Each structure stands twice: as structure tokens, then as C-alpha cells.
Amino acid sequence: DAKTTQPPSMDCAEGRAANLPCNHSTISGNEYVYWYRQIHSQGPQYIIHGLKNNETNEMASLIITEDRKSSTLILPHATLRDTAVYYCIVRVASNAGNMLTFGGGTRLMVKP
């Protein structure tokens, strides 16, 4: 199973873009990169996922490097409500299907 490495914490000014990096150097060809976030004492929330190409939805953009060994989640205009722990997850490919393995994540603090 590919593991991920994320910085433990980051700060971002309100209204600016938040760029959250993730390293997954051992990712295999059929594994997707997922991002979830967890606001304090709540359940995690799905943000976005991708395989090779960059992806964008109403919440964020996901940029995956060409060698797929790292990715960046971009929140284009961070707000105070984006303060949360962000988890980068590589999907475990197994006979049982889509198991998510959550690591420590990055604690993003958006400041006024």
C-alpha cells in the first residue's frame, strides 16, 4: 500500500489560495489519490480525487505531478471555515475494494 507524507500543519491568510502538498512516491499505477478534510470533532468530508489528470470541482483543485509521486490540493480562496485537518489518501487496491487509510494529515489554519 502506498503511504503518504504531509506536513503536519500550515497557515493561510483568508482569501488567499491554500496549497496543501502530499508525497506518495510509492504509488502504483492503479491507485487513486483522494483528499478528505475533517473539521474539529466532526466526520471527515470528501473533497476530490484523481488518478493522473488534474481535477477541479466546486470545492478545490487537485494537481498531480506527471510521475504521480506527489500532488497538491488547492483551495483557491480560503475562508475561515476551511480551517480543518486535510487528509491525503491513496486508495488501497485489494480484492475487497476501496479501503481508505487515513494518516496524520495537515492541520490547515486559515487566519483573518
Added chain:
Amino acid sequence: DGGITQSPKYLFRKEGQNVTLSCEQNLNHDAMYWYRQDPGQGLRLIYYSQIVNDFQKGDIAEGYSVSREKKESFPLTVTSAQKNPTAFYLCASSISLRGNEQFFGPGTRLTVL
């Protein structure tokens, strides 16, 4: 509104007692999961179920048990055999085990005194 509910939000039990945590979903999802989260840590998978009457152990199943008698319900029992039961417990569901998105409930914070 569709979603996942967990009850209660806070639960206190005496050491040595079994306790059952509720998880209900009305999303018509086949797959359901239970995770445990300790302070400052990520989530760890306890059990998962892909269909009714079927469930599989996750990474930390010892001291826990589950049942899946109905599609919408996946209760978790924390038994007295679980050595460190105090934690935040999260239930999730997805369309199937290969579904791209897992939907999480609000969680139950269990404290064993």
C-alpha cells in the same frame, strides 16, 4: 434529507461494560464502515461490510464486534475485551466497496471511566 446518523454523540461507560454504538444511513448504500480516531491521529478501520449479513475485519478489529442485519444499519459493539476503548468512533458508507466517496456520520465520542 439523506445522510448518516450516529447516536449518541457522547457516551460514557464504566470499565468492563459492553457498549453498542448506533449507525444508520438512508442513502441506500451497500457498503458501511467503522473507524476509530484517537486524539491527534488519523482514522483506523475497525470493520466494514459490503452487503447485508456480510462483514470483514479491518486493521484493529480486536475487542469489537458488528452486525449487518439490515442494509441501513451497522451497529458496533465495543466489548470489555477492548483494552483502550476511549476514542472517537466514526461510521461511514459508500455506494459500494468500490465507490469513490465515503460519507461520514458525525461520530460518537466514547469515554470509559
